[in-house]
Amino acid sequence: MTKVTQEEIAHFRSQLADYPSALQALQVLEDCEGDLEDAAIALAIRAGQQPEIANSDWLGILARKCRSLICRRELRDDLLNGNFAEIVPYLATSNLCPDLLATPVMMYVMRQGANDFCHPLDPLL
Template structure:
């Protein structure tokens, strides 16, 4: 669950990006439940998730892990600054735009360093 205060703060940051705002509104409508919001947004984006909410979002986040864990974005993610990576995802089309913030928030909620650990050198 994401704190709705964080969602409100991000709505200010992403005020000029309609898809991001829609994603944040959906997260708020789901009372901060990222998995429920991601399923709703996935269907709206034309995806057909067919496994449980948490497994589907986890799988999507893992597909995006290489981008999330890039050194130029990792510190921003740790600090909760999602805009640089959001813009990178939009430009590279890593995943549907409606799903970017749920994925980034999921990775942040998991703990960015722990989420990125499988890609870290030994």
């Protein structure tokens, strides 16, 4: 279980205040008492997805599917500096990640560490 703090939620909320889907995702995360995986499953169901609940790394698998978008060179500085205001909407408009799941995916990446998460793609970029 990945627990997200109120401070982390507030950080995302301040950056994504103009993005309704992100605010909705953050509210669900608060309702789930900061449990990132539980919130992501609830949001996936709302988005019409059928997450593999038995797979404890379901959110990680989704994040890795989006890795090529998240770790793009032009987004890397924002990612490393914790600036998600451009990355979350960009990810949400892709066909890889449902709008409601873009924020939990970015929180997962933040928790993994941007460099560690993006490292497998570094030789390709």
